[in-house]
Amino acid sequence: MSKDVQSKPVKATHFRRGVVLLLIAFLLGFVPMWLKLRESASRLSEAERHLNLAKVQNDLASVAIDTP
Numbered sequence: 001m002s003k004d005v006q007s008k009p010v011k012a013t014h015f016r017r018g019v020v021l022l023l024i025a026f027l028l029g030f031v032p033m034w035l036k037l038r039e040s041a042s043r044l045s046e047a048e049r050h051l052n053l054a055k056v057q058n059d060l061a062s063v064a065i066d067t068p
Helices: 012-066
Strands: none
Touching: none
């Protein structure tokens, strides 16, 4: 009573369409994350630059105070 069920071959166009949809979904998630990462990296670089400048100023102030 059981019938042999054979799967239909997947057409190449359906497969390509699925791949394209998956790629679009991936990019929709990746692009905003990448943009946020770039912004955060830029802000971190700027903060590190300010920190290094503050360290140099602190060192110069320490030398000026410690000089007899």
